[in-house]
Amino acid sequence: MIIPCPFCGPRDLAEFTYHGDAARAAARPAHGSTDQEAWDRHVYDRRNPAGSHAEIWQHAGGCRSHLRVVRDTRTHEITETTLYAPEVSQ
Amino acid sequence: MAEPFISTPVMAATAQSPIADALLPGEYGNLAIGAQVALSERFGLAICDVCAWPGLETKTANAIKRATGLAVTKRRDAVGEAAQGFQHAPGRWTVIAEDPSLAERLTRAVSANATVVDLAHGRTCLRIAGEAGTSVLAKLFAIDFAEKAFPVAKGLATSHHAVLAQIQRVDAQTFDLLVFRSYARTFFHALTRASEEFGYRIVPPRAGEPET
Ligand SMILES: [Zn+2]
Numbered sequence: 001m002i003i004p005c006p007f008c009g010p011r012d013l014a015e016f017t018y019h020g021d022a023a024r025a026a027a028r029p030a031h032g033s034t035d036q037e038a039w040d041r042h043v044y045d046r047r048n049p050a051g052s053h054a055e056i057w058q059h060a061g062g063c064r065s066h067l068r069v070v071r072d073t074r075t076h077e078i079t080e081t082t083l084y085a086p087e088v089s090q
Numbered sequence: 091m092a093e094p095f096i097s098t099p100v101m102a103a104t105a106q107s108p109i110a111d112a113l114l115p116g117e118y119g120n121l122a123i124g125a126q127v128a129l130s131e132r133f134g135l136a137i138c139d140v141c142a143w144p145g146l147e148t149k150t151a152n153a154i155k156r157a158t159g160l161a162v163t164k165r166r167d168a169v170g171e172a173a174q175g176f177q178h179a180p181g182r183w184t185v186i187a188e189d190p191s192l193a194e195r196l197t198r199a200v201s202a203n204a205t206v207v208d209l210a211h212g213r214t215c216l217r218i219a220g221e222a223g224t225s226v227l228a229k230l231f232a233i234d235f236a237e238k239a240f241p242v243a244k245g246l247a248t249s250h251h252a253v254l255a256q257i258q259r260v261d262a263q264t265f266d267l268l269v270f271r272s273y274a275r276t277f278f279h280a281l282t283r284a285s286e287e288f289g290y291r292i293v294p295p296r297a298g299e300p301e302t
Contacts, residue, residue, distance in 0.1 A: 007180050008246060012232040015249060061249035063179035083180065 001076045006083050007063045015061030021046065022054035022068050022084075050074055056084060094197050097208035099190035102134030107295070108214055108274045112282075115294035119286035126222035127285045129278075130293035132215040132266065136192035142181040142204040150204040154183060157199035158192070169243045169260050176245025176258050184245065184256055184268065186215065214274035216281065219264040222288035227265060229284045231255070237262060253277050 001013040026041035033039070047053075050073060057067045070080035107113065109131060117125045142150035151163050158173040162183065167176035173187035185196060193208040200206060218226060224235040230250045234240060237259075245258035253276070256268040269277045282290060 008248075011248070014232070061254065062247045063182075064247075065180060 001078075003057065003059075003067070003069060003078060004081050005059045005062060005065070005067065006081055007065055008059060011059065011062055015059060016067075017058045017060040019056040019058055019066065022056045023047075052079065094201075096194045096197055099193065100134055100136050100210045102190070105134055107131055107133050108271050109216075109278045112275060112278050113292060113295060115292050117289065117291045118282065119289045121289040124289060125220070125291040126288040127218060127220040127226055127290040128293050129281060129285065129290055130217045130219075131278075131295060132186075132217055133295055134188075135210065135215050136187050136190050137209045137213045137215065137268065138185045138193050138196055139207045139209055140183045140185055140196055140200060140204050141207070142200075143202075144181070146203040147181045150181070150183070150200055153199040153201070153203060154185060154196065157195040158185060158187060160185070167243045167245045167258070169258070174245075174258055174260070174266065176243070176256075178245060178247040178256050184258075186266075186268075212271050213268045214271045216267045216269065216274070216278060217260075217264065218267065218281065218285075220288075221263060222285070223263050223265060226281070226284045226288060227257070230280060231257070233257070250277065250280065 002010045003013060003016050004010045024042060025045040025047045028042050029035055029038040052070055053073050054068060054070050057069050059065050059067060066084035068082050068084045069078055071078050113131055140150060140154060147164050154160060154162050154175055158170065158175065160168040160170045160173050160175045162168045162175045168174065172189060173185060175183050175185040177183050185192065193206060197206045227235050231248050233248055240259055242259050242261055245256060247254065247256050249255060253269055253273045258266045260266055
């Protein structure tokens, strides 16, 4: 698999590290929340789609930027990569 | 503004090369048509990482230009007589020079627009030159070394297995490779083994800068 880094250009998968879903199935509860079920959903529930999936990767073996990648889980086709800017990571 | 922190400059007179025991001048490997690659260490260089604060990338590039004379911009890397600079990550530049005052000049020039980290103690700069240089590098890195994809002056960050490397094309047949000092001995060994089929020459170091 080759991931096109928005800064570095196309690079081999070996240079990247997977950092998880970019769109969680359940939103993160408030910091002070003690709602165990809400935390459970946030931590463990996944949509696990057969198809287009938004995910976070880090180009750890290159520019070290965090990326938002949209990948088809059936074909590994990548349709979108953008720098994962701090203002959208909250 | 308070007086900025200036790191201690490289002390080339007392510094020691991490690959001194492997840097044995001579010609090795398949020499049927002579050595097609020259390997050397650019010893005692000043090496700095300049990291712009968000939104201040253009001001930082201009500051690097003021401090070094390099024509770097947000879009363009540069190789000059006295210094080299390239953007290895968004808003982050590697700048190298033989003049040990580099860190101080950069720190004063960028002021509050960026931070400067002196990496001279932590990085080793190796140079590979010659007509088979790109063939050797293509064995080690998953990077397109054709001049159209990797033009002169361009620099980038990549890795050879776990060894992170920054590579800048100095001219058509010359590349500078920056690797962690602690990996330099291992990486230099890999470089020599990859060069064997082309025949390689290890260039003797001079005081300060080895010739190529
Ligand atoms: Zn990258």
